[in-house]
Amino acid sequence: MLTALLALPAAAADLDLPAIMEMLAAVPAAKESFVESKRSALLSAPLVLTGTLVYVRPDRLEKHVLSPYKEDTVIAGGAVSIDNRTLKQKRYFSLSSSSEVTALIEGMRATLAGDTAALERHYAIRLAGTQDAWLMTLTPRDEKLAALVARIRIAGARARLKRIEVDESSGDQSAMLIGPEAP
């Protein structure tokens, strides 16, 4: 099913980026469950995380990992806090300290916000599919960012994100499934 979603037919006539972004921008807040599978050359088996994602317009994004450990990541404006409750460790940093980190986070947050300008600052955007099943491919504009991420693919249906795949330049890969389909 996932493969089918990613291999959508070429752009239908009624699909354009502003239309999708406008729909996304109309969502005031969203809360969904997720399952994320991280594959890495450093790991002998994929690491599977489950939890919930929360988005509140305009710039608040929360990722609550519930298993295999408990960790709350809160991105609000330019501030990022990661609170690992299992290890009892808190970490804070500012997005202004690194444009790569900003780009990594904006890939998801600016899409949720429907903020084309913020997204285009870091990525070239390609859109395919229909309004009910679209696929956005983000390619880094900046070479420093390209050293970290090869591309990000976001699949959605109208104003809902359904799947985010990040292909890192190292060959590592993470695939996040969002919404009720997530087990």
Next chain:
Amino acid sequence: MTPSGRGAIAAWLILIAGCGYWLTQRLVLTTDMSAFLPPAATEAQEILIGQLRSGVASRLLLIGLDGAGEADLARASSGMTDRLARSGQFETVSNGDASRAARDLERLAALRYALSPGVVPEAFTAEGLRTALQESLALLASPVGAQFRATLPQDPTGELRRLARLFARPGGPSTRHGVWFSADGKRALLIAETRAPGFDLDAQVKAIALIRRAYAEVAPAGAQLRLAGPGLVAVTARATVESDAKRSSAIATIGILLLLLFVYRSPFPVIFSALPAASGLLAGMTGVSLWFGQVHGITAGFAAILIGEAVDYPTYLYAQAGRTEPLAATLGRIGATLRLAVLTTACGALSMLFSSFNGLAQLGFLTIVGVIVAGLVTRWVLPALTPAGILQRKMPLPRFELPPPGRLTARAAWPAVVVVACIAALTIARNDRLWDDDLANLTPQPAGMRALDRELRSQLGAPDPRHLVIVTAADRESVLRRSERVARTLDAEVASGDIAGYELAAHILPSARTQEKRRAALPDAATLTANLEKAMAGLPFRPGVFAPFLADVERARSQPPLTPENLRGSAIGARVASLLFADAHGWVALAPISGVRDAGALAAALGASGEPGVLLLDLKREADSLVAGYRAEALRLFGIGLACIAALVFAGLRSLPATARVLAPVLAAALLDVATLSVAGVQLTLFHLVALLLVVGVGTNYALFFNQPQPGRGARALMLLSLAVASLATLISALALSGSGTPVLRAIGMTVAIGTVYALTLSALLAPRAYRGLID
């Protein structure tokens, strides 16, 4: 010509030739304004002034780029940084580019087990490693995991992350397009640190030119370069002082020549009148250059005043010479007064010679040598040189006459005393507003430049801290160990909220003992491998993935300790150099404290720790005490100069009432001068007092001549003419200086100009009483 006249001319020619040779071949001009700063009374002040002259702060040039789009400015910022870094003139060039910081970190990565405070024995046990691996796993899967992925195999314990946190400058500017920008995004920001110290102005000129050239090569259309920093201020100051000194000397010379031409109606007396001043100036500058090794720009600027003063002497001689009278006869009449006039000015300057400020001593030296040589040339060379009859076409005698004896003075004396006393009282009452407390005002610096400096500094998040802890010890290792002990006290102060934070060189460059302790915390290869294997059990890491970690730890176990040399050329190295350096007494570590909430508690905690060689420095209080010392010095010099002049006048006149009559108008003039400046909103500096001494010296000359017995109306009129010309000459040179852009020169010029007018007027008003007693 008499033999003594020939001898005088020969000696004079030799002097001029010698001085001329020296000045053209060997003159070194400086503009280091710290020559006019008070000397340090304490070690803390010494450190403070040393830092001002050559510390890292003195080598920073702050650069702003604005007026174009964000992306263009960011590109220009990177382009400039590359070019400046390649030039080799800069220790570091920073523009906030994270990849540069990353390169710094990469260079130091091999040293992380010596540098990171996380290196303790517990971190390398099976339990410690397990916690670190769990943390690494979560980080890898976090939204920012891609950033840490590359270094994870070599650094599962996160020492590099700790280093990055340690090296991050707190409160720095924000980043846009990967480089530093002001908060509003309108200005890209850079910091360049020159290799040369701040006082090496030729090197600073070169560095500034490099910045301007690099900017010109990369500037986007419409952009503007904003430059600030101590080096720029000093270089601008030198240019201003140099051009001011040249301009005011030229204006004074031309003005005075025109005046003399008007009076004598013939070029020859004018040329001869210029000889004493020119000789005095040559000899004075040569003397300063020989004695001090270099001539300060301010001293050279002061020369203009000296011209005005030294031109008075031949004027007294020529103007008072009767139409047919030989100069020898005139000298017989006025010689004693002339000698006293020269000596009073020299004496007033004598006190400056003993000043602890090098710059003031130079001014004093120049004045003393200058007026004495000018006096000698007037007394011995001019009579031998001046052909008879060249003073024939002198300007017709002035029509003005003194007020009839006694009429004005007798009635006005007491009210005048009351008025002057009132002004004195008012001036003293304004004492708190009388003084300029800002040492920075000494340096010629356009107001805009100071504002820009402050603006860039605050945008770069580098405000000057007010509180500093100074740790001193005999050698580097001791000062670092002591710093580490002080850090425990400071950490407690941070925890209790008395202070917000602090910076410490020992945090970046630990003492050799601490590094040794960290090395000892690293287990041997077999132990570490076993511990790691135990820690990895049950975690999804691929076996063998941490081989680089095992190799790095093993290498770190035999690494020699880190020294500042390892840090050279990195931004971190520059920061260590700014916080840790050797001085005349040993080694010094500075710990700037930020957010001091309770300075008393901090001082008490530092005192209670009982650690010797630790000092809490309140920069504001130190600056205040420097200024207080500076005022005390100024007043002391003024008092001594005044006493010298008074003693000399008494020695010359041998009469207490006569001395009082000479000094009264002069002192009143000085007082009115201060009152006028104060009312005009000028705040006094040491230089106003120096100028005031000059006013007293020159004014005493006027009063002396007014009080000199004159044989009849004709001689009196000639005396009046000479005084009018002399005071006009002084006024011209003083006005030439008061138009200067250099605060010091302007202060001197204004004070002398105002004082001359008062001194002449008051001397004239008070003189007739003397006439009655002495002549009629």
